[in-house]
Amino acid sequence: MRTAYCVDTVRAAERDLMARLPEGALMQRAAAGLAAACADLVGRVYGRRVVLLVGSGDNGGDALYAGARLARRGAGVTAVQLAPGRTHAGGLAALRRAGGRTVAPEDAAGPIRRADLVLDGIVGIGGRGGLREDAARLAALADGSRAAVVAVDLPSGVEADTGEVRGAAVRADLTVTFGTHKPGLLVDPAREYAGSVRLVDIGLDLPGEPDLEALQHADVTRLLPVPGAESDKYRRGVVGIAAGSARYPGAAVLAVAGALRGGAGAVRYVGPAGHAVLARYPETLVSDQGPERAGRVQAWVVGPGAGDDAGTVAQVLASDVPVLIDADGLRLADVGAVRGRTAPTLMTPHAGEAAALLGVSREEVEAGRLAAVRELAGRYGAAVLLKGATTVVAGAGGGGVVRVNPTGTAWLATAGSGDVLSGLSGSLLAAGLSAVDAGSVGAYLHGLAGRFAAVGAPVGAHEVAEAVAGAWRDVVRG
Known part of the structure; x- marks a missing residue:
């Protein structure tokens, strides 16, 4: 499992470690890992042209010491000092001893244009807001150059704890981060600026639970329901x-498709699209008598394509089993009814639906996904899966660790994809997973199935559902 910790926790761990190490040893560890990552990226170091964008903080020191290591291996290294009077003195001296040179920001265009590698050490993990004008100009020059761009710990201009990007920021091909991932490296929009991420172990002892975690194959395998010898449907x-x-029968078909592949032994369908469901999936148990008379279930999924059927949503919310609320169900669900439930509830909005529930703009939700998912989970007292380029899952109440989903593809942005996810996650709820686990595992399998189904080309939601079994096998095989 990958984990991410907030800035305050990282800094406290760094202080504790520095107190036990010789002065400067921690920065040298970071610089060694950074230089190794840069060497791996460019291949041959000798003769390469490297430009360091150096701010006044420790990230600038890391860049300078890494630049000195590259210079000693034959690279031509130029440091652009954004704050000459506050540049890390030890790192600057090391670079000069190794044969590196320095230039002022106004003289940086030529070196950046000719560079093979640009190392971003402008702002550290404590940066807030976008880059200042001179730094933004250098970031734009690097972005427009042929050079590979490597960010030190975090791309300058993105916010470490939230993943927000409030102005100009560096766009990296690779981010080399130290000790632990930072939340912004795992959550959009900042994740888009980070490129590939390489974690360098510098020996931090990080106490307590992380702020974010991302499941991996082994974690999902442990959570997947597996029938035993005595199991029946x-x-x-x-x-x-x-x-x-009547208007959206396809939503029912796709939700059932996802549910049939999610680990539960049987699927009961209630609604006006029974004929369409049976025509595609004859194994479904169909009823037109409403949720209260459908027969026993261990979990409900309500809302995909439901139109204005508030009565059905209310009946499902009144049940004593876990409930997943999606799509129209989110609009029709009463806040008090959701908060008053004693059984687990999982809400699965996309950014537009979350914005409507919170009374803010879609852009605000997309810019601050962590804040939005926590606020929704707190307001409704329910677990929330916020769909999008980065899908995030918060537990009921909004506190604790937020899960971020690492799988997926942009081709999943297609009609009906969310219906498949709802059925899949609802089936996992019925199989006994908690709301957070059902949402996280469902999103993981759904994203992986999307990759398998698309293979770089447009894909339909029904194809995603059909690929879930292959994703499940891939996870179990490891």
């Missing part, structure tokens, strides 16, 4: 799908 769990309408 009812012991494995039954998921109820209350979805679809």
